Amino acid sequence: MKTFVLVLLCLSSLMGALAQGGVGSIISKSIFDQMLKHRNDANCPANGFYTYEAFIAAANSFGAFGTTGDTDTRKREVAAFLAQTSHETTGGWASAPDGPYAWGYCHKQEEGNPPDYCVANQQWPCAPGKKYFGRGPIQISYNYNYGPAGRAIGSDLLNNPDAVANDPTISFKTALWFWMTPQTPKPSCHDAISGRWRPSAADSTAGRLPGYGVVTNIINGGIECGKGSNPQVEDRIGFYKRYCDLLGVGYGPNLDCYNQRPFA
Structure with a gap:
């Protein structure tokens, strides 16, 4: 029995070390819980579905996610991914408890x-x-x-x-697949936020420059970008700023896509 318990403890330590070497070294469970503060609220249809463990398992299956670049770049990528997906799954409203940006991952x-x-x-x-x-x-x-x-x-x-x-692990993996996969002529969200994407002359003319705003353009530019200020983009930015603050990292440049033309 003692040997069995010792093996379990060693496996637990090994898993923790693996997590800390990847995305787990950027975002702890406690910060994840602060970010998605009301995801397990009884009023959220996804109550209990999105777990930190599923997020880490899915993230570790995409080796470059949250591990590319310096620490600030890695933090911004994690913040950007969780912010964009929080907008897609939000249950928040303007006067929601703890603010509208504490209600990501309410829907599955x-x-x-x-x-x-x-x-x-x-x-x-x-x-x-x-x-x-x-x-x-x-x-x-x-x-x-x-x-x-x-x-x-x-x-x-x-x-x-x-x-x-x-x-939940498959669920996170589908989101990360979309995040990591370029769809021509669009770069991947990963490349855009991690500094691996270099805008062409046509991109620059269209106002598409590296930063969080071009990630929004990749995801839903045809509806939200190039139309000036609008609530959808503001919501995406609100989540991003809150998550960057919790991770202790600056926001980087070009947060919005108000003056960006959508990708063709």
Whole structure:
């Protein structure tokens, strides 16, 4: 019995060391809980779903996430990822307890009776009877995203899209797949926030410069960017600033995309 307990303790220490060497060295469980303060609120449909352990496990499967660049760059990437996904899953409102930016990760899927989000696609055909509405931190949608995301993370999401709303590690992995994967002509969110992306002359002319704002452009530029100040972009920035403050890091340049033209 003593030997068994000793083995468990050693495994626990090893897992802790592995976490501390990756994203776990940037964001502790206590800070994660402060950031997503009301994610387990009884009024949140995702109550109990999004765990720190699932986030770390998913993050560690994408080796470059939160490990690229100096410490400040790594902190900003984690803050940016959690901020953008908090906006997508928010349950906050202007006068919410602790402020609107303490209510990220309140939802794990679209509520009500969402459409199928199924479009004709030979490579990623829809499975009979399955719906591909928004699920998980990034609210992944459409069969042409569920298919490649599932292939990348080793899960058949075309035939089982509900896994994104039922397995928290898979859920985080789909969001991180989107974050880490460039979709031409867009760079990946990871490259944009970690300093690996260099804007072309056309990007510069379009106002697309490195910083948090271009990440918003990558995610939803066609709707939110190049239109001046708007509540959606303000909300994304609000989450980001709060998370950077909790991580003790500066915000970096170019927070908004108000004057950025969307990617083609």
